[in-house]
Amino acid sequence: MPKFILNGKEVEFKPGETILQVAWRLGVKIPVFCYHPHLPVYAGCRMCLVEVELRGRKGLLPSCATQVAEGMVVNTETDEVRQARKSQLEFLLLNHPLECPTCDAGGECDLQNLTFFLGPAESRYTFKKHEKELVEAHPYLKLYPNRCILCNRCVSFYQEISANDDWGMFGRGHNMRVGPYRDKILDSEFSGNMIEVCPLGAITGRDYRFKSRPWEHKVFNSISPHDSIGANIKVYARVGGKYSRGYIIEGGVRGENHEILRVNMRPNYDVNDPWIDDRTRFIHSYVNSSERITEPLIKREGEFKEVVWDEVISHVSGKLAEIKEKYGSEAIAGIAGGRGSNESAFFFAKLLKDTIGTKNVDFRIPRRDFEQGDPLYEVLGSSASTAKLNDIYNAKNIVVFGTEIKETHPLVGLKLVKARKSGARVYYLGKWSSKAERRWASRIYNYNINGEVEAALSILKIAGLKKEIQIEGLDKVSLETLLELAGLEKEYIEELVKEGSLFIFDDNLPYDVQKALSYASTLLDGKILVLRNAPNGQGFIDMGVSPVLSNGQSLEAEKGLSTYGILKAAREGKIKALLLYNIDPIVEFPARDEVLEAIKSVDFIVVFDSFWSEVTGYADVVMPLTLSFEEDGSYTNTEGRVQWAEKAIPVYGMAREAWRIFASIVGYITGENRVNDVKDVTEMIINSIEPYKKLKFPLESKFKEPYPDNIPSLHNIKTVYKYPTAEYKLRPREVSFKYETGEKITDGYVLVMSYHLYKTVYTLRTEDAAPLVPLKVVEMNPLTIRQEGIEDEAILIGPRNEEYEVKVMPNRNLPKGVVRVFYPFLDYDLNSLLDYNGFGHVRIAQAVRR
Amino acid sequence: MVEFERILLRDIGKPNSWSLQTYEKGGGYKALKKALSTYSPDEVIELVKSSGLRGRGGAGFPTGVKWSFVPKDTDKPKYVVANADEGEPGTFKDRVILEEEPHMLIEGIILAAYAIGAHEGYIYLRKEYPLARERLLNAIEEARKAGFLGKNILNSGFDIEIYVYIGAGAYICGEETALLESLEGRRGHPRKRPPFPATHGLYSCPTVVNNVETLSNVPFIVLHGPTWYRQFGTEKSPGTKLFSCSGAIKRPGVYEIPLGAITLKQLVFDVCGGLKEGHELFGVIPGGVSAPVLTPDEIDVPVDYESIAAKGSMLGSGGVIVLDKSFSAVTYARRAAEFYAEESCGKCTPCREGTPWLVKILKKIESGEGTEEDYNLLLDVVKAIRGKTFCPLGDSAACVVENFATKYKEDFEALLKKPVAV
């Protein structure tokens, strides 16, 4: 290895390394402001100047931008260097207001720290300081330009990493400032990361602003509960009693001084790098929602009565045993929401499948075609992604199919941006496309609103043609017909079907789409990355919360009913008891009327949930559950990585962890010993679930990056975490298709169910998200809006002339004739207009102004 | 008065000097025809290299060497960029070429493109030259019609297209990497070097950025050969140079003078006719505001790169500013510092924060409020800026202020508040 001299010592370096990297690696502290290890080098703050001597020339060079060369002599601690640092600090402090006591970053501010260690004690500046106006660019962000030292970190992140363009630098010289380009809410769903990359308190976040000091709270390692990427987060919580700072009281009840103050990222290079999305960062106050269920309740004579836990457990256990005896175990069914921990899912499956003996368990949406089984299992022999998240970086050709990544799995977008920038071809096929897709897609093709299946099948067909493989069941329909129905051109598809492609799609897509894309990937020696819509969807499948797969991803001997089947059977009166775990079918599923009918015709409904919702009104027993911040547990993300989340705050009211409740019921019915520790459940999972066999407890491992510890903004990224993945057995096989051209919607407006980043069952339970939640909103093409003469509000008229009053927002990206409605339907019951596939027909009328 | 042969300024004064007709009559595009028919690209680079032509934009880097840094074996497209963002105060030499002899520049660009194998040339023109833009666009149109631009020019199989890009009025965009950033449509911030533009320039592709005057020299070198070219100027700085002289002199204007042929004193007193009546010489800035000022005793120095550098100043862009005694050194320093504070791009700390501070201190001294402490602080701030900035702009600001403050210390002291005797 080549060598150079650093502070009088000969040291080795790898070609391409900068002086700063080598110095930090060897523990030489060089201060920085604008340098951030995960951002492009800017070299503007001049704080990292070091003395470099090369070939007889000597001078101060920025160590962050200077690559080491053989024979260099570098000194980081000469008088000249120290003086240079001191002058940079003096320059930076010229116009920096000295308001550390009020500033939010006091205590974790790079400027404060470095001035303390290296800087001048007094300023020689006798003139008036600059004053710039406060900027509010986002409901969650506030920018104090006075404090800003123009290090460009936020702009680098915003423009280079998240590939957005509405935040940047203005003006030049001393009039330079950072800010948004227009008076609108920032486009990016990653804007919160700017708070963390900011070396001082110029950008502050709304949830944490002025509440606390960094040394006041305790930090817990957790996992994002919002999506199935499982972004690693740190939860900063104020814990413990009023006058006993610093430790958590075990088993205590939550008081007014228990509070989640903020959520920051936790670097994990396999999952989220050092970034998280705004939803994960800012939406956490739902844990204190007034809609939380606090007590276990039993409905007696039409009214809920508060009871103690033992009573409710024995009541439910007795009732379930009674129904099983009377109607057989098939009369009992369970639907889950896919939001709990692996431990809870494990016991949910155990309760229903082993203890009660029913296979009617599912957590997927009630699509009719999901009755056929699990599409991925059918093709791959395992219901899991074959790619890891980081395979996005390695893939040369990426096809994103049908998923609005920004709305459901925003972090995948960041990875796609990076992939595209490093030269990968990224194709997007969707019903429509927005600016979010244009950030990372090299080509975008929109298929017809209901041409999803045809688009996927034409990809498969072309893949088959390329490989000269006949696909059973598709020989009857010609490629041209498929393409015409999909509304795509042949060249488009031929261009994106390449050897070794990575297909990315979500698990709410039609059965045939998932099957076709998985099969296409096996034909092309490519990979798939399935984005589970349920936050712990992969975990729930692995634990056996599925009508076709038992725990450990093996096929059930006898198929149970899928969600659709359960609801249908319930309507027919075949289901006598229904366990609803973390889901409200009435507001979370389309086809509200049919779901409601099904719910009404079940005799005994047990709701396990954290929030009051519509279905709790029909429940016979309601049990309060803890949320992920209130319990320990493991979560499997969409790529199969098993990650551990710590309990951050005491439970709310009488709520209990779901696994504890299910285990109690199991224990009550079978007489087995109760499990009391979550780690015992994790051990049970590791021992009994095949793909998890190689995991070891504790799951987490970590290593340290060599960043100096006197720079607070690098503290968060210093410790990097790693989690192991489950290993799925893949047995790809040939599959056949049954394709029939179905009837297609032609006239009227098509109602399409879709997702919104800020409209989830969590965001609707907190005021914090209010400015961004599209409440009672549908989106339409502005041309259509003008054509219909709608102003702001409109009335949607269903086929039976029922009327729904909604706000109409323009969205240029939507095709004409499409009305986009957002899941979940807590604010409007438009889901009664939708069929099980998420489509519906409406007419539109202008709302009468009152 | 001394007279020299005019090479670059040969067509000046002729009617329609900007037209293709006039240019061709004077021997225009002959070099291009010669190069395309007889020389290989490498030979053109070799010619320029042996002519010893140095960049006329300010730094004086040998042009041929710069061209030879462009990698030969690369799939990336290459570019030639003419830096016509003449922002240096006191410099207006390129304007004459751009407005009066645009074809000379175009021929230079084509030759440079041919030499490095580029097929696209850009002219980054400052917004303040609307006439130049008009004439450049006309000239490009004329050249295209005459077959000097476009596909397969002069049946040689070589393609070249030239585009004119109008800057937005930032001084920093005269710095070559900031110019490239601006050309790409970003903020005009300098880039870090290395990598140099020769390998990673416009859109990260190999790029040659040359001053307008430098490129205009190329046709003559190619046409007449390096030996002919070397008859002008000195051994280390061959060729002629345009000097734009301004200030309180009798005949301000652009003069073409072989490098080192006369002294700066001769330039001011003979060529430019000396100072206006009633004005007394205070100092001469030899190379645009960024060059340190030379006092009247120092100006007896030949006008070439080395001799002036030996005096602690630089020839720079050849913008000779003659300062007279109607203002104090503090005012001159303040005006210069104000310019730099206004034009600082804001990327690096010392320049962004330091230059306005200099202005404030100088203003304080100018208004008679300053003390000895302020004077020392001024020198301290200069020291804190110098050698620590991202690009030479901050260095220049510090250098200029320091020069005025040290060379004319008595001017400063005259304005300082005397400590009151106790």
Place this chain on the structure above:
Amino acid sequence: MIGPLIKGLSITFKYIFKKKFTVQYPEERRELPPRAKWLHILQRHEDGTERCVACMLCASACPTEAIYIVGEENDLNNPISHGERYAKVWDLDLGRCMFCGYCVEACPEEALAMTDEYELAVPTKKDLVLHKEDLLVPPGTPPIHTWLGFYREEPVEASPVSRARELHIEFEEYLKRRGPKEDEI
């Protein structure tokens, strides 16, 4: 034997005619020295807004963890304190406090001061926890200056840093005037 007795009594008699050291509390009260560190108060600006900006330095300096603060963002139209934050909760547990005065020293806003109010007995432990309302002085109360000017009557305008520097310069000048002491040479 009588010797020591007389010796002992002589001390007693010596003190009979001197001024008495003990006072008849609570009828009589002793005057406390100006630096007496008893009950804390939260001070106000002259315009009536609170001085405390919830910087939490006092809570961090407190060795017994007796102070508990929750900050909150100021409504800029109707600010409670200067700056953007104020203390929503400012609690002091006198049961834990040991009157060391670190909190006063840490306060960068001169918001916290200690008074000579030393009668702090309360009937229950719960009453020992004093809240912001109990500690905040009414508007218009003359301020107690705590920044290095502990003994000074007049208000201190300058920041503590520059005041410290001033004092330092004064001292240096004094040294210069005085000239070196013999043993220092």
